[in-house]
Amino acid sequence: MNWVMQNSSFIGQLFLNHTVLIVPPLIVAFICAVLVGALGAQYPRVQEIIGGACQLLYTIPSLPLLVITPIFLGVSITSPVTVMVALGLYAVALLVRTSIDAFASVDNTHLQSAETLGYGPWRITFGVRCVLALPVLMAGLRVATMSTVSLASIGALVGVSSLGTLLTDGFQRSLTVEVVTGIIAIVAMALLCDAILRFATKLLTPWAERLPQ
Template identity: 40%
Template sequence: MNLLSEIVDYLQINGDDVREALVQHLYLALVPVVIAFVLSLPLGWAVVRYGWVRHPVLTLSSIVYTIPSLALLLLLPGILHTSILDRNNVVVALTIYSLALLVRSTADGLRSVDAGVVASATAMGYRPVRRWFAVDLPLSLPVVLAGLRVATVTNVSLVSIAALIGIGGLGQLFTRGFQLNFYAPPIVIGLVLSVAIALVLDVLIVLAQRLLTPWSRIGVSR
């Protein structure tokens, strides 16, 4: 109860700062995922459509994902000619990581579409672009959105590291707690909010998948 009262007191005094950190965290976590998701669709299509693209793109995505996030955040200001405190550095870094994950899941999803279904759609007069949006992409969504869930939850976690270079987000609460000799309330608040964000976003993506792919639920019920 003592810790709970300390948390309540901390929120009463620092409530505005916590809300601001929460909004910053959501922005830094979600914007890169949205950008990466949009970019992953044509890249995933190219990986499936052109065999020679597959190996270099997937190999590069694997290599990129092994780069330590803090090292990338420190390198980007020099590459982009921006201030180290510029939030765009975090957006670019997390977009790179998200894209590395989503290109592979998008390619896997498109490859999972039954060739017979594609042939039937083509025989019915679907041109490539129309078929891609009406058949290929919808049928690949379960795999694509599974990758999106992983990328989103990963981003929520990675944003906290940005606090080490002075950029906002819930990671500020962790560093503040450490600076105050492991003062528990800000650390607990930051941890609870980070987990809550990850859970809520994951549930929203699952609900979106159920809404966009009703046929998958029919298949499961059988």
């Protein structure tokens, strides 16, 4: 406990660094996944191709991806951009599958009703499909967020500052309290993110709780 109190500012900075690493990739990945799901609703063949590519992408180990990414981006391997891009790719790979399932789960009755009211194809997609698919999309985002919070710590292995730094530094110095602090901090961030997303889901989809199960 004394070590934690003495290094509270350092831990706080790492917490902030970790947050900066995960938020932009998750936002971009969520938007991309929704667009792919919407596109797939109109063009099933495109959905199959992109879905298959995302499944293949998620099979790439994280460390090789962190090494390969800077080569294509032209940045240093220790740049936060390297980790953010890698995290974004993994998040997209997870969310696209969920997005496809979310759009496929929408009852056709609602779509036919919207068509009867004069909605065009894209208005039906974004005004009806997206809204009705949102609960499943948010559930997928929660899963992707847990994965991203965990994966972001791997960036410490290539010199990118995050909560994972507490793990690598603690192991190097055989400082158990630092390692335990890192584990607790990562779990705490994951739980905090999940609580925020759960709250956001209730705000965005208050009607979902009234649907028959």
